[in-house]
Amino acid sequence: MTALAPTAAAPALAPHADTALAALGGLRINGARLLQRLNELAAIGATPEGACCRLALTDDDRAGRERVIGWMRELGLQVQIDPIGNLFGLRPGTDDLPPVMTGSHIDTVRTGGRYDGCLGVIGGLEVVHTLNDAGIRTRRPLVVAAFTNEEGARFAPDMLGSLVYAGGLPLAEALDRIAIDGARLGDELVRIGQAGSAPLPLYRPHAYVELHIEQGPVLDAEGITIGAVENLQGISWQELTLTGQSNHAGTTPMRLRHDAGYAAAAIGHFLRGLTKEMGGNQVATVGALTLHPNLINVIPARAVMTVDLRNTDETRLQQAEQALNAFLATLAKEEGVTITSRRLARFEPVVFDAGVAALIARQAQALGHSCRPMTSGAGHDAQMLARLCPTAMVFVPSVKGISHNPAEHTAPEHLAAGADVLLRTLVALGA
Amino acid sequence: MTALAPTAAAPALAPHADTALAALGGLRINGARLLQRLNELAAIGATPEGACCRLALTDDDRAGRERVIGWMRELGLQVQIDPIGNLFGLRPGTDDLPPVMTGSHIDTVRTGGRYDGCLGVIGGLEVVHTLNDAGIRTRRPLVVAAFTNEEGARFAPDMLGSLVYAGGLPLAEALDRIAIDGARLGDELVRIGQAGSAPLPLYRPHAYVELHIEQGPVLDAEGITIGAVENLQGISWQELTLTGQSNHAGTTPMRLRHDAGYAAAAIGHFLRGLTKEMGGNQVATVGALTLHPNLINVIPARAVMTVDLRNTDETRLQQAEQALNAFLATLAKEEGVTITSRRLARFEPVVFDAGVAALIARQAQALGHSCRPMTSGAGHDAQMLARLCPTAMVFVPSVKGISHNPAEHTAPEHLAAGADVLLRTLVALGA
Numbered sequence: 059m060t061a062l063a064p065t066a067a068a069p070a071l072a073p074h075a076d077t078a079l080a081a082l083g084g085l086r087i088n089g090a091r092l093l094q095r096l097n098e099l100a101a102i103g104a105t106p107e108g109a110c111c112r113l114a115l116t117d118d119d120r121a122g123r124e125r126v127i128g129w130m131r132e133l134g135l136q137v138q139i140d141p142i143g144n145l146f147g148l149r150p151g152t153d154d155l156p157p158v159m160t161g162s163h164i165d166t167v168r169t170g171g172r173y174d175g176c177l178g179v180i181g182g183l184e185v186v187h188t189l190n191d192a193g194i195r196t197r198r199p200l201v202v203a204a205f206t207n208e209e210g211a212r213f214a215p216d217m218l219g220s221l222v223y224a225g226g227l228p229l230a231e232a233l234d235r236i237a238i239d240g241a242r243l244g245d246e247l248v249r250i251g252q253a254g255s256a257p258l259p260l261y262r263p264h265a266y267v268e269l270h271i272e273q274g275p276v277l278d279a280e281g282i283t284i285g286a287v288e289n290l291q292g293i294s295w296q297e298l299t300l301t302g303q304s305n306h307a308g309t310t311p312m313r314l315r316h317d318a319g320y321a322a323a324a325i326g327h328f329l330r331g332l333t334k335e336m337g338g339n340q341v342a343t344v345g346a347l348t349l350h351p352n353l354i355n356v357i358p359a360r361a362v363m364t365v366d367l368r369n370t371d372e373t374r375l376q377q378a379e380q381a382l383n384a385f386l387a388t389l390a391k392e393e394g395v396t397i398t399s400r401r402l403a404r405f406e407p408v409v410f411d412a413g414v415a416a417l418i419a420r421q422a423q424a425l426g427h428s429c430r431p432m433t434s435g436a437g438h439d440a441q442m443l444a445r446l447c448p449t450a451m452v453f454v455p456s457v458k459g460i461s462h463n464p465a466e467h468t469a470p471e472h473l474a475a476g477a478d479v480l481l482r483t484l485v486a487l488g489a
Numbered sequence: 490m491t492a493l494a495p496t497a498a499a500p501a502l503a504p505h506a507d508t509a510l511a512a513l514g515g516l517r518i519n520g521a522r523l524l525q526r527l528n529e530l531a532a533i534g535a536t537p538e539g540a541c542c543r544l545a546l547t548d549d550d551r552a553g554r555e556r557v558i559g560w561m562r563e564l565g566l567q568v569q570i571d572p573i574g575n576l577f578g579l580r581p582g583t584d585d586l587p588p589v590m591t592g593s594h595i596d597t598v599r600t601g602g603r604y605d606g607c608l609g610v611i612g613g614l615e616v617v618h619t620l621n622d623a624g625i626r627t628r629r630p631l632v633v634a635a636f637t638n639e640e641g642a643r644f645a646p647d648m649l650g651s652l653v654y655a656g657g658l659p660l661a662e663a664l665d666r667i668a669i670d671g672a673r674l675g676d677e678l679v680r681i682g683q684a685g686s687a688p689l690p691l692y693r694p695h696a697y698v699e700l701h702i703e704q705g706p707v708l709d710a711e712g713i714t715i716g717a718v719e720n721l722q723g724i725s726w727q728e729l730t731l732t733g734q735s736n737h738a739g740t741t742p743m744r745l746r747h748d749a750g751y752a753a754a755a756i757g758h759f760l761r762g763l764t765k766e767m768g769g770n771q772v773a774t775v776g777a778l779t780l781h782p783n784l785i786n787v788i789p790a791r792a793v794m795t796v797d798l799r800n801t802d803e804t805r806l807q808q809a810e811q812a813l814n815a816f817l818a819t820l821a822k823e824e825g826v827t828i829t830s831r832r833l834a835r836f837e838p839v840v841f842d843a844g845v846a847a848l849i850a851r852q853a854q855a856l857g858h859s860c861r862p863m864t865s866g867a868g869h870d871a872q873m874l875a876r877l878c879p880t881a882m883v884f885v886p887s888v889k890g891i892s893h894n895p896a897e898h899t900a901p902e903h904l905a906a907g908a909d910v911l912l913r914t915l916v917a918l919g920a
């Protein structure tokens with residue numbers, strides 16, 4: 059990962075940006091107000107264990123959406139909903155130009171935390187509130203968006219609302235998706251009163267910036283406040299089945315073994331070495347592994363294991379896949395095992411706009427916050443918006459990297475720092 | 490493993506051995522008769538799947554014992570049973586000297602094959618039958634033994650009858666053992682009429698030779714007919730629990746991981762390397778491994794795995810244990826995982842009598858059978874008898890090394906070859 063030079067040119071940046079930023083002076087968002095809205099939203103769908111459960115298009119999601127719409131109206135935003143339920147609040151600019159958009163999602167997984175997604179939506183509202191209070195108008199309109207079913211915990215796929223918005227999934231197909239509880243997505247949208255009639259896509263933004271918690275441990279471990287997210291990992295998932303020969307652990311000499319368990323271990327060991335050799339942001343994980351017959355004194359006849367490879371660079375990700383394939387071929391021959399692979403998932407990496415990422419890094423620096431360029435290991439609505447316009451993300455630390463868990467936490471000063479960076483970035487892009 | 494020189498001195502061999510062997514001329518056992526008795530015994534406790542189920546001291550074991558006693562009486566042997574149910578048939582010699590003993594066991598596991606154990610007992614009877622038919626008397630008495638509960642499938646420990654015989658477990662303690670079905674061993678012995686009154690031990694043999702199927706793949710893979718077993722592996726079993734930290738497989742950089750699954754793979758990989766480095770007959774197996782939470786996109790927080798180490802040399806086995814311990818300490822530090830170990834079993838290796846093993850090899854050679862020195866990877870009654878007298882074993886091939894399985898098989902000519910080697914070995918030792 060190369061460092062972002064704070065003075066790098068930002069191609070998407072308007073000439074008046076510096077003037078607009080100077081006009082902000084020492085303006086800051088209101089951290090207490092930001093936290094209050096986050097807590098208020100977290101109370102909707104709160105579980106006894108302290109988690110948030112607002113699965114997409116449930117009654118709790120409706121209540122959350124209605125609260126967000128209420129805030130939008132209080133802030134003077136023009137609210138519109140599109141046919142897939144994406145929610146938009148527009149603050150007009152001085153000129154009739156394509157807007158600068160920010161946002162995220164407010165749906166959660168079943169055991170969601172308070173900040174995943176919500177910080178991006180409420181952070182956007184807090185920017186609007188701050189600009190309103192200061193009487194500052196941007197040249198371009200600002201839009202705060204909340205996209206439908208980002209988590210994918212009730213309907214597949216995840217990031218469904220932003221995917222439809224970006225033209226990656228036909229509306230009719232999305233409306234026909236069936237939930238894990240059997241409900242049809244289109245019917246649920248109508249049921250909760252969130253099937254809008256805005257054009258699709260409603261806006262083709264000038265730029266999109268999403269504020270989000272990292273959901274990983276990097277910023278927390280390094281004591282850094284702001285991540286300027288410049289790309290998002292590609293994912294390669296496969297399941298390997300290794301078939302050897304079951305035999306007595308005592309009477310079978312090493313040279314006569316066809317040990318599926320050893321082969322699985324060799325793959326795990328190889329993958330770690332591969333990530334070291336490739337360096338950069340190549341990661342590899344064997345998360346699931348099952349041996350058969352799984353007895354202490356029997357050489358395993360079969361192993362079924364998953365391999366999760368991720369990289370921000372498609373070429374490098376393919377290199378990792380090819381290196382693994384070559385290793386599997388050699389291993390199968392040497393150990394006398396057969397290895398079959400089943401593809402479980404494959405997504406190419408997304409590269410965000412370098413100018414927008416550099417702009418984010420410069421605003422963090424201007425505010426005196428430590429900042430580093432980052433890669434997102436998780437999927438976000440921003441990756442869909444990147445198909446439409448220059449896009450990047452602002453990350454703030456997740457304590458111990460914990461997410462999708464009631465223990466998800468980000469320090470209040472980090473939440474505020476992220477919203478301050480968002481404020482300046484949106485103002486610069488809107489100039 | 491060093492090759493046995495066929496001309497090596499056999500310390501246990503009497504001076505008249507060569508004369509006695511010469512007197513045998515071309516005498517061979519009757520392979521058809523051997524197979525017939527094996528099949529007859531296999532029919533007792535036969536299962537629909539083609540396996541033999543004569544768990545120790547059950548009604549089927551009683552029926553098997555009664556058939557063996559019947560054969561012993563038909564062959565003119567003096568039958569005695571000791572208080573732990575070990576069964577002996579003695580063929581008097583010309584002199585009143587400690588006898589040469591052969592034998593094995595006739596109890597089976599729940600899915601036993603036809604030859605495991607039975608070949609040693611019925612092979613001994615076939616030797617007696619052959620000597621009777623030829624009118625040959627040995628100087629020393631010959632004894633054919635069938636030891637109680639060798640498999641350990643109904644009562645723990647395995648090799649119980651021979652262990653008590655060799656003084657390794659007090660009789661009273663053995664009689665109090667409780668079966669997996671709740672029955673007391675002493676009560677079951679009385680119930681099936683096999684609680685004898687012979688002294689314990691009834692004989693202190695001049696030598697003990699046991700004919701057995703290999704239950705491993707070596708002879709079959711190498712196309713060799715006879716194994717001259719010179720030792721029996723020591724066993725070290727432990728269960729390792731590795732505790733790391735569960736984290737997101739995408740957002741957690743390699744350098745921040747504490748991956749219990751990787752640590753388990755590293756151990757499996759290390760053990761294979763260790764066996765290569767140590768060479769000889771060091772074997773290592775990870776038979777069982779479970780990951781938690783065992784999900785494709787979550788770095789494993791915990792791994793529980795077994796490690797099975799075996800060697801014929803106690804010093805080398807300890808070296809392997811120490812090398813593993815040193816590796817675990819380094820791995821725990823490097824990966825940031827904690828590793829705890831629970832000892833499941835530990836048995837020292839048994840070294841058989843080199844003279845008896847060399848004698849076996851010479852008889853195989855004299856008969857024109859290919860032969861190799863071998864190590865037993867499984868436990869046998871012979872390892873208990875080795876505490877009392879010079880002992881070794883004769884192995885014949887197991888097809889594909891399969892045992893404790895209805896598919897257990899040894900070619901009829903290999904069964905006969907083993908019994909021919911046994912005949913000559915017993916005659917030489919009995920001279």
